[in-house]
Structure formats: C-alpha cells, structure tokens
Amino acid sequence: MAPRPPSGRPHSGAxxxxxxxxxxxxxxxxxxxxxxxxPEGDGPVVMYGWHTVTAALQNxxxxxxxxxxxENAARRLTDEGVKSAIAPEVVRPSAxxxxxxxxxxxxxxxxxxxxxxxxxxxxxxxxxxxxxxxQITDPHNVGAIFRSAAAFAVTAIVTTMxxxxxxxxxxxxxxxxxLELVPLVSVQNLARGLAALKASGFLVVGxxxxxxxxxxxxxLRAPLALVLGAEGKGLRQLTKETCDHVxxxxxxxxxxxxxxxxxxxxxxxxxxxxxx
Numbered sequence: 008m009a010p011r012p013p014s015g016r017p018h019s020g021a022x023x024x025x026x027x028x029x030x031x032x033x034x035x036x037x038x039x040x041x042x043x044x045x046p047e048g049d050g051p052v053v054m055y056g057w058h059t060v061t062a063a064l065q066n067x068x069x070x071x072x073x074x075x076x077x078e079n080a081a082r083r084l085t086d087e088g089v090k091s092a093i094a095p096e097v098v099r100p101s102a103x104x105x106x107x108x109x110x111x112x113x114x115x116x117x118x119x120x121x122x123x124x125x126x127x128x129x130x131x132x133x134x135x136x137x138x139x140x141x142q143i144t145d146p147h148n149v150g151a152i153f154r155s156a157a158a159f160a161v162t163a164i165v166t167t168m169x170x171x172x173x174x175x176x177x178x179x180x181x182x183x184x185x186l187e188l189v190p191l192v193s194v195q196n197l198a199r200g201l202a203a204l205k206a207s208g209f210l211v212v213g214x215x216x217x218x219x220x221x222x223x224x225x226x227l228r229a230p231l232a233l234v235l236g237a238e239g240k241g242l243r244q245l246t247k248e249t250c251d252h253v254x255x256x257x258x259x260x261x262x263x264x265x266x267x268x269x270x271x272x273x274x275x276x277x278x279x280x281x282x283x
Contacts, residue, residue, distance in 0.1 A: 052120045052175045055103070055113040057083075062184030063118055064091045069187070070121040075103055080115030111180070122174065128165055128192050128200045132230075133208045135162040136278060139234040141197055141246050142170040143267055148238070150181025151268035157185035159275040162230075165192045165200055201249045204232045213242050213250035214274055216264045222254040222274060227281040233274050238267050 051072050054060050061084070063069050076084065076095035084095065103117045131137060138161055143149055149172055156164055171193070172178050174186050194200035201211050212225065213234040234250060236242035247253050256265065256273055265273065 050175075052122050052173075052179065053106075054118040054120065054175070054179045055107060055111060055116060056180045056183070057114045057116060058183045059179050059186075060116040060118045061087075061089050062187045063120060064089055066123075066187040068123055071118065072121065073117075073119040075117040077103070077115035083115075108177075111177070123186070123191070125190055125192050126163070128194050128203045129207070131163050131190075131192065131204070131207065134230050135160065136275065136282075137162050137165060137204065137209065137230070137232045138271065138275075139165040139197070139201065139204075139211075139232050140167075140171065141234060141236040141242050142167055142240070143235065143237045144170055144172060145238075145267075146172040146176065146178035147181045148266070148268045150178040150183075150185075152235075152271045153178075153182035153185040153189055155268065155272040155275055157182075157188040158272075159279055161189055161275070163190040163192050165194060165197075165204075165232075167197050168193045168195050197243075198245050198249045201232070201234070201246070204230075205251075211250045211252075212278075213247055213253040214256065214270060215242050215247065215253050216255050217241075218253040218255035220252055220254040221257040223257060223277050223281065225252055225254055225281070227278055229282050231278060231282065233271075233278060235267055235271055235274070 054063055057080075064071070064074075071091065071093045074091055074093050074095045075098050077100050078097055081095050081097050084091070100115065103113050103115070104111070106117060107113060136159065138152065138156055140149065140152065143152075143166070153164065174191055179186055205211055207230070209230045209232045210228055211232045211234060212222070212227070214222065215236065234242060234246060236246065242253070256270060256277065258265070
C-alpha cells in the first residue's frame with residue numbers, strides 16, 4: 008500500500024488545502040486512470056454530466072447498466088423529455104460525488120454503460136476525414152478532440168490500444184456527447200493501422216511543428232487521415248515515416264505550437280477548407 012502524503016502536504020495532483028479523504032480519492036482515481044491505459048481494462052464506461060449522459064441515454068446503441076440522478080436532475084430529465092431504457096435511481100448529490108474525483112462536475116447525473124462496438128480500421132468507409140492519435144494520453148485533450156471531430160463530421164478517431172485513455176470518465180465528460188457521434192477505433196500497432204488506411208485509399212498526413220510543408224498548401228484529397236502526436240513528444244519516428252506527408256500548421260505569432268486539442272481543431276478547419 009502506498010504511503011499517505013504527510014498531513015498538510017497533499018498529493019501533487021490534489022488542490023491546495025485538500026482533505027485527506029480528497030487526496031486518497033484522487034490517488035485511487037489516478038491509479039484507475041493509469042490502469043485505463045492498459046489494454047486489459049474491461050470495466051463499465053462511466054459517464055457524468057448533463058450533455059454527456061443525456062446523449063448516451065438517447066443513443067440506442069448504448070447498453071445501459073446503471074443510472075443515478077439527483078432529484079433535480081431526474082425532474083429535468085422528465086421535463087425535457089429525455090427517455091432512458093432504465094429508470095434512474097434517485098440519490099443525494101454526495102452519492103454521485105463519492106464515485107468521482109473531487110473536482111468532477113456531475114450536474115446530478117451518473118451513468119454506467121457497456122463500451123460501444125467499434126469497427127475495425129480496415130472496415131472504415133473511405134470518405135471524409137479520419138483523425139489518428141499517436142499515443143495521446145491525456146483524457147481531457149482526447150475528449151476535446153472528440154468534440155471538435157463531431158463538429159467537423161469526422162468519420163472516425165483511431166487510437167492505439169496502449170498509451171491511450173479509455174472512452175470513460177473525464178474523457179467522456181470533455182467530449183460532451185461526441186462519443187455517441189464519432190466512432191472510436193483502437194489498433195494494436197499504429198504503423199500497421201496507417202498502412203491499412205493507405206490500402207483503403209486514404210492520404211495520410213502527419214502534423215508536426217517541424218513539418219516541411221504548410222498543411223494549407225498541400226494538395227489534400229479525400230479520404231484523408233490526419234495524424235496528431237502527443238504534446239511534448241510529437242509524432243513518433245515510425246509514425247512520421249509511415250505518413251505520406253508531414254505538415255505543420257503555419258502560425259503568424261512567435262509561439263509556433265498549439266495544445267494538441269487546439270491543433271486538432273485548427274487542422275480540421277484547414278483540411279475541411281482544402282477538401283472543398
């Protein structure tokens with residue numbers, strides 16, 4: 008068992024002034040988050056927050072396991088005509104909060120479901136834009152990328168089975184319902200996954216601040232796969248070598264790099280205009 012942090016000095020992930028209970032809860036969730044990066048994770052998908060949960064409730068492809076709602080949230084579900092295949096269990100807000108990180112904003116709704124079925128990378132339709140994430144591990148960034156992907160009608164998001172967060176918890180919250188709109192495809196080996204996309208006719212373009220080409224100047228065509236790397240590390244060398252092109256987003260300011268979720272949104276905008 009890991010030693011507890013000294014009194015008055017919370018774990019580095021906890022907010023200043025956090026209680027011992029909050030520190031221990033965050034440590035449990037940090038262990039669970041690290042576990043979620045492993046391929047053997049097979050627990051239920053946890054969702055919380057109004058937009059995330061109601062979108063899942065209205066997705067007929069979701070197999071629901073458990074729905075908790077505060078009295079106010081349950082009333083709002085009824086008032087707004089949001090139907091669920093399972094009846095909510097009405098609970099106090101604390102019954103939801105104790106299942107989540109201390110700073111999680113659940114808005115009175117908590118849902119457990121089975122993961123959605125995912126297509127194989129070889130079966131993706133050869134159309135539009137696919138986003139490929141090269142070992143991006145932060146769930147908030149991946150969730151934000153899902154939201155942008157839904158806004159730009161992305162065909163699918165491809166990630167690696169290892170070193171990628173599962174579509175649950177903070178990722179689902181950050182996606183704000185986009186998990187119901189954009190299929191998530193996991194591959195064992197990213198280079199082979201990119202090769203499969205190429206075999207289906209995709210033009211594969213990696214995004215890197217050191218890229219030789221400006222994304223806006225490339226002769227883009229559909230179907231198109233845009234590949235983004237983790238912050239700091241960027242694209243791995245084998246990933247770069249597998250891409251047809253490695254491009255940068257031309258930025259006019261002195262700072263030449265963006266947060267990866269912002270880079271995804273900008274690249275989708277540039278690519279969508281380039282495909283018209």
